[in-house]
Amino acid sequence: MAAKGTKYTILPLTRVEGHGKVTVHLNDSGVVDRARLHIVEFRGFERFILGRPFWEIPVAVQRLCGICPVSHHLAAAKAMDRIVGGEQLTPTAEKIRRLMHYGQMLQSHALHFFHLSAPDFLFGTEGTAESGFAAPVEQRNIINLAAKYPDLAVQGVMMRKYGQEVVKATAGKKIHGTGAIPGGVNKNLSIQDRDELLKSIDQMMIWSRGAVDIARDYTKEHFDELAPFGSFESNHLSLVRESDGALDLYDGVLRAVDKDRNMILVDVNVQRYLEVLMEEVRPWSYMKFPFLKDLGPEYGWYRVGPLARMNTASFIDTEEACAAHKEFRELQQGANNITMCYHWARMIEVLHSVEKIRDLLNDPDLQGKDLLSSGPRREEAVAIVEAPRGTLLHHYRVDRNDMVTMCNLIVSTTSNNEPMNRAVTKVAKDHLSGRKDIPEKFLNYIEVAIRAYDPCLSCATHALGSMPLSVEVYDAGGALVDRRVRGSGPNET
Amino acid sequence: MSRISFTIDGVTVQAIKGQSILKAADAAGIYIPRLCAYRDLVPHGSCRVCSVKVNGRIQAACVQTVIEGAVVENNTPELEEYRSNIIDMLFVEGNHFCMFCEKSGFCELQALAYRFGIAVPKYQFLYPKREIDMSHPHVYVDHNRCILCGRCVQASQSMDSKNVFQFIGRGIRKRLQVNGDSLAKTDLKVTDEAVSVCPVGALVRKRVGYETPVGLRRYDEAPIGDDIEPGKGDR
Numbered sequence: 001m002a003a004k005g006t007k008y009t010i011l012p013l014t015r016v017e018g019h020g021k022v023t024v025h026l027n028d029s030g031v032v033d034r035a036r037l038h039i040v041e042f043r044g045f046e047r048f049i050l051g052r053p054f055w056e057i058p059v060a061v062q063r064l065c066g067i068c069p070v071s072h073h074l075a076a077a078k079a080m081d082r083i084v085g086g087e088q089l090t091p092t093a094e095k096i097r098r099l100m101h102y103g104q105m106l107q108s109h110a111l112h113f114f115h116l117s118a119p120d121f122l123f124g125t126e127g128t129a130e131s132g133f134a135a136p137v138e139q140r141n142i143i144n145l146a147a148k149y150p151d152l153a154v155q156g157v158m159m160r161k162y163g164q165e166v167v168k169a170t171a172g173k174k175i176h177g178t179g180a181i182p183g184g185v186n187k188n189l190s191i192q193d194r195d196e197l198l199k200s201i202d203q204m205m206i207w208s209r210g211a212v213d214i215a216r217d218y219t220k221e222h223f224d225e226l227a228p229f230g231s232f233e234s235n236h237l238s239l240v241r242e243s244d245g246a247l248d249l250y251d252g253v254l255r256a257v258d259k260d261r262n263m264i265l266v267d268v269n270v271q272r273y274l275e276v277l278m279e280e281v282r283p284w285s286y287m288k289f290p291f292l293k294d295l296g297p298e299y300g301w302y303r304v305g306p307l308a309r310m311n312t313a314s315f316i317d318t319e320e321a322c323a324a325h326k327e328f329r330e331l332q333q334g335a336n337n338i339t340m341c342y343h344w345a346r347m348i349e350v351l352h353s354v355e356k357i358r359d360l361l362n363d364p365d366l367q368g369k370d371l372l373s374s375g376p377r378r379e380e381a382v383a384i385v386e387a388p389r390g391t392l393l394h395h396y397r398v399d400r401n402d403m404v405t406m407c408n409l410i411v412s413t414t415s416n417n418e419p420m421n422r423a424v425t426k427v428a429k430d431h432l433s434g435r436k437d438i439p440e441k442f443l444n445y446i447e448v449a450i451r452a453y454d455p456c457l458s459c460a461t462h463a464l465g466s467m468p469l470s471v472e473v474y475d476a477g478g479a480l481v482d483r484r485v486r487g488s489g490p491n492e493t
Numbered sequence: 494m495s496r497i498s499f500t501i502d503g504v505t506v507q508a509i510k511g512q513s514i515l516k517a518a519d520a521a522g523i524y525i526p527r528l529c530a531y532r533d534l535v536p537h538g539s540c541r542v543c544s545v546k547v548n549g550r551i552q553a554a555c556v557q558t559v560i561e562g563a564v565v566e567n568n569t570p571e572l573e574e575y576r577s578n579i580i581d582m583l584f585v586e587g588n589h590f591c592m593f594c595e596k597s598g599f600c601e602l603q604a605l606a607y608r609f610g611i612a613v614p615k616y617q618f619l620y621p622k623r624e625i626d627m628s629h630p631h632v633y634v635d636h637n638r639c640i641l642c643g644r645c646v647q648a649s650q651s652m653d654s655k656n657v658f659q660f661i662g663r664g665i666r667k668r669l670q671v672n673g674d675s676l677a678k679t680d681l682k683v684t685d686e687a688v689s690v691c692p693v694g695a696l697v698r699k700r701v702g703y704e705t706p707v708g709l710r711r712y713d714e715a716p717i718g719d720d721i722e723p724g725k726g727d728r
Contacts, residue, residue: 051625052625055595059595063592176592181704182700186703401628402700
């Protein structure tokens, strides 16, 4: 029951990675004042890799996550490239790493779209966004998806599997491989692996196009409901290709645009990130809040991930994804600030990744034997990749004895921390203000808004786990008044 | 050389008098698991992984010489459990993080754990606080992974004609010590045999980790012991 000066807490969140809870604070009039996404896990990786040999780090840090370990693997490897002076990779090494990265992007996005998010879209009565989000929890899951839309469920499985096979062919294992080493890679792509992957590439292209169509059509058909849902104006940040501003998921310079798509960070070398980015600590969350230094914490926060990348990139350098990107851009003047458009953007990246994989598989450089580079030794390095969930930054210092002495990681979900809080607040204000109870569908709405960001909370705080969600209600004096809990776990707070 | 015969698990084995049971078994194509024993180094029976029963008594096969007519038990559930427990204890007594250890796939301790089907140690982890010596330009010592097998101590003396390593302390406080303030202050060379003989990731050449792709590492294709007795190590 909503009481005077009330706070609701929601946990557990489902179908996202990691643990978190949401609190909703109502003012004396019962109107939502603010909402917060609390991350209740603890971060430790930056500490416990200190004192370890630098070449161990690309393999060690990927243990942060089982969903997109390749991102951490590559970000750390890119940093260590600079440590050994080998950042100018051989063509074979760079292309092998890119292939690995696109494989990961495909598998991660496919998992999220088909298995984690699709149940939100597909199980409404007569298909309105409202009814879809509000469908009973027992319907909105992968089991029901497989029963009612078996073709779609299979596509999701097969696309993810294909991406994982690409990762295995380049890193040695589907999860937690060792392919990237300081200065290059430890293997090229065998002819056998190449031919095996080429067998299914046409099917992947077909399914990727279909996925873009599903996301686009859903967005357009439900635009009136989706446009305001958890949406807000924001800045957007990502890497773009240095030479021409194209979407580049593996390497480039930092670019940020504002809500109107005016450039507010103009293609900054990633080694200078400390000049343009800062992180704020808030007492109620283990996750930090990064922001653009020039704009300060109040106005400098930004979104990362597929939506941000669609806004920052000048264009996409693969034909079909480029066309899809143009159509995406036509939806909104300026930047697209619609939270639910993350899904469409994500599928454009799937299409782009599959096009890139296709092109790379046909590139003879992947069978090259020149795998390693080296040069003058450095003691400090920064590296950034665009992970599936957004911009991922690794910063290290290494002493003369090869030991890591400093590590800072800004992971994509950390950058999306403030945006997710805004999304939750927006949903709470739209759907909870003035009510005297917490409707069941409100729990769904909160999850849907957070899930659009595909957050990896375990990654952001650097622990492991599944994600439960609860809602707690606090009065103005801070006393717990009411609580709603949902999820597979116990009803603990 | 006079020859004698004895049996291992009922199989008659011919051996040279004075030979260890371990060497005789190797020559006969019978694998007895071992960890501290290494090729030409003088065996000293410290790890006890090669424990066998000789006429009913448990002996370390690396130091026990063959006896005419002896009945040796090797591959029995009882001995496998003893050996498995030793491997288990070695894991929990140090800090062995195989998932990112650069010796993974080459590590004999890890390979034995796989051979014995150890997925998770049954004993409680001790999480000792140990140091890593990165001072040497080409080699480092990670005491977290040292199992005190003594191979480096002996190889440095007998193969490299140096005295880089020694043990200090007793019992649970026993640890590997370098002959100097740090590894950099010793006369260890990266080419020394002492560096090559480490069965785990304790004594490692710098900046070469992970250069061998997954799938091509020593124990990726065949389990430990397969070179002696093919086809028996898979679980």
